[in-house]
Amino acid sequence: MSNLAQEKKYKKIITGLSIVIPLAVAALFGVNLKDLGFNVEPLTFLPPIYASINGLTAVILIAAVIAIKKGNVKLHEQLNTVAIACSLIFLLLYIGYHMSSNSTSFGGEGVLKYVYYFILFTHIVLSIIVIPFVLTTYMRAKLGNFPQHKKIAKFTFPLWLYVAVTGVIVYLMISPYYV
Numbered sequence: 001m002s003n004l005a006q007e008k009k010y011k012k013i014i015t016g017l018s019i020v021i022p023l024a025v026a027a028l029f030g031v032n033l034k035d036l037g038f039n040v041e042p043l044t045f046l047p048p049i050y051a052s053i054n055g056l057t058a059v060i061l062i063a064a065v066i067a068i069k070k071g072n073v074k075l076h077e078q079l080n081t082v083a084i085a086c087s088l089i090f091l092l093l094y095i096g097y098h099m100s101s102n103s104t105s106f107g108g109e110g111v112l113k114y115v116y117y118f119i120l121f122t123h124i125v126l127s128i129i130v131i132p133f134v135l136t137t138y139m140r141a142k143l144g145n146f147p148q149h150k151k152i153a154k155f156t157f158p159l160w161l162y163v164a165v166t167g168v169i170v171y172l173m174i175s176p177y178y179v
Contacts, residue, residue, distance in 0.1 A: 021091075051168050055165075133152065
């Protein structure tokens with residue numbers, strides 16, 4: 001199968017995942033297992049863990065860029081694969097927390113409240129937008145289409161880095177209000 005045919009096939013998968021993942025997260029975010037009659041303990045220990053995973057993802061992304069700038073393609077590929085795995089682990093822990101625990105409201109006031117909600121809003125919107133970018137960038141590298149990989153990576157890297165870093169910031173800003 002030609003690279004063009006493979007890319008076309010993967011684009012369908014990427015499109016599907018880019019739609020299904022946010023919809024599944026939104027649907028599961030609204031499900032509380034206790035409300036459904038399950039006797040589960042709230043997984044209140046998870047937020048600092050998944051915030052740390054976001055921080056780790058940011059460090060890995062920066063290391064991946066440094067690796068490719070130094071010509072270490074193999075390390076670059078490995079680091080980006082680990083960054084994707086970290087994002088998946090984050091997502092599973094995030095869903096687990098929200099399915100077992102009540103949402104926490106931000107208690108800050110004044111300008112801080114607006115800053116928090118701006119960061120939260122952009123974090124959520126860009127976390128959805130970045131999905132097809134990450135998957136397309138990764139797919140193009142795996143198919144050996146490096147000119148196109150490099151072209152889209154220039155957009156993917158800052159978007160993904162922003163999402164990872166703002167995930168940590170959102171956690172740090174809301175952590176004093178966890179019950």
